[in-house]
Amino acid sequence: DAEITQSPRHKITETGRQVTLACHQTWNHNNMFWYRQDLGHGLRLIHYSYGVQDTNKGEVSDGYSVSRSNTEDLPLTLESAASSQTSVYFCASSAGPDTQYFGPGTRLTVL
Amino acid sequence: AQSVSQHNHHVILSEAASLELGCNYSYGGTVNLFWYVQYPGQHLQLLLKYFSGDPLVKGIKGFEAEFIKSKFSFNLRKPSVQWSDTAEYFCAVKDTDKLIFGTGTRLQVFP
Numbered sequence: 299d300a301e302i303t304q305s306p307r308h309k310i311t312e313t314g315r316q317v318t319l320a321c322h323q324t325w326n327h328n329n330m331f332w333y334r335q336d337l338g339h340g341l342r343l344i345h346y347s348y349g350v351q352d353t354n355k356g357e358v359s360d361g362y363s364v365s366r367s368n369t370e371d372l373p374l375t376l377e378s379a380a381s382s383q384t385s386v387y388f389c390a391s392s393a394g395p396d397t398q399y400f401g402p403g404t405r406l407t408v409l
Numbered sequence: 410a411q412s413v414s415q416h417n418h419h420v421i422l423s424e425a426a427s428l429e430l431g432c433n434y435s436y437g438g439t440v441n442l443f444w445y446v447q448y449p450g451q452h453l454q455l456l457l458k459y460f461s462g463d464p465l466v467k468g469i470k471g472f473e474a475e476f477i478k479s480k481f482s483f484n485l486r487k488p489s490v491q492w493s494d495t496a497e498y499f500c501a502v503k504d505t506d507k508l509i510f511g512t513g514t515r516l517q518v519f520p
Contacts (some may be wrong), residue, residue, distance in 0.1 A: 329506055340415075340499060340512035341453075348506065356507070388452065391452040397443075398508055 300325040305391050307316040312409055314347040319370050321389030327399075329392045330372040332356075332364065334385040335403075338360045341388065345371055411504040412437050412512065415511035422518050429446070430485040432500035439504035442483040444474055447492050447513075448496045456498075470503075480482050490518050 302323040311317050311319040323330065328349045333341040343356030345364040353364050361383060362373045376383055386405050412435040422428060444456040456466025464476040466508060474483045483500060495518045501508040 333510075341510040343507060343509075345509060355415060374504070391451075392506070393504065397455050397458065402446075402452045 302389060302391055302401040304387075304398055304404050306404060307402065308405045310407045310409065311379050312379060313379060313384070315379050317378075317379050317406065319374045319387055319389075321372050321374065321401060322370055323399075323401075324370065324390040324393055325387075325394050325399060326369060327391035328369070328395065329398075330366070330391075331390040331398065332362070332372065332374045333388045333390065334358065334383075335388060336385050340386070344374065344387075345372075376406075379406075381408050385409045411440075411502045413500050413502050413507045413509055413511040415498075415514050417427075417498055417514045418512070419515045420517070422516070423505075424492055424518055424520050425489050427484070428487040428490045428494070428516070430487065430500075430516070432483045432511060433481050434483065434500075434502045436480070442474075442476060443501040443503070443508065444468065444472070444483075444485050444494045445499045445510075447499065453499065456485070475506055479517060490520050492518050495517050 311334045331346040332344040342358045346368040347353050386403050387400040388403050392398040414433045416431045442459045445453040446456050447453045457466050459466045459476045466474050472487050498514045499509040
């Protein structure tokens with residue numbers, strides 16, 4: 299069955315370190331998205347991609363970057379982790395203007 | 410840009426009670442609307458969606474939602490909740506190929 303996976307599931311890091319969260323989907327979807335989930339804010343879009351070599355900034359992109367070198371993967375990088383980036387991160391993918399399928403999430407703690 | 414409001418942040422019900430969760434979006438015209446559910450410790454799953462046609466949409470697990478264009482609303486309903494419906498519920502509206510999420514409603518159902 300097609301799926302979307304995220305790794306690691308839990309990560310603790312220190313302020314100032316670079317962190318990369320992986321997202322891998324086997325749906326063969328063109329569109330991929332990164333969200334962060336925080337209490338009182340719901341899900342907010344960080345970055346998204348409509349295909350290989352395409353990346354776009356979302357609502358809360360400062361301090362984050364993504365790259366899309368193939369269809370299956372959209373890694374999210376925190377260039378210099380800050381405590382404000384402690385959150386749960388969800389990756390999602392979709393074939394187009396239809397249902398997005400979500401990964402299991404990565405819980406990131408920045409100390 | 411589109412925005413979504415969920416006015417019920419936390420709802421507590423007893424089993425067999427009826428449920429209605431409010432969702433309002435900001436812009437008129439053609440809209441695509443979604444309800445997602447996140448069970449404790451799990452990723453988001455699609456409950457139902459509205460693209461066009463019958464404004465009363467049936468979803469999984471006995472949920473339904475009614476699109477009322479004149480009220481910019483897409484409220485989620487279930488006639489009789491179960492303990493297993495305890496979860497967080499997110500309304501979302503499509504904005505190009507992105508989803509704009511509400512802040513979520515936490516539902517607790519007690520036996």
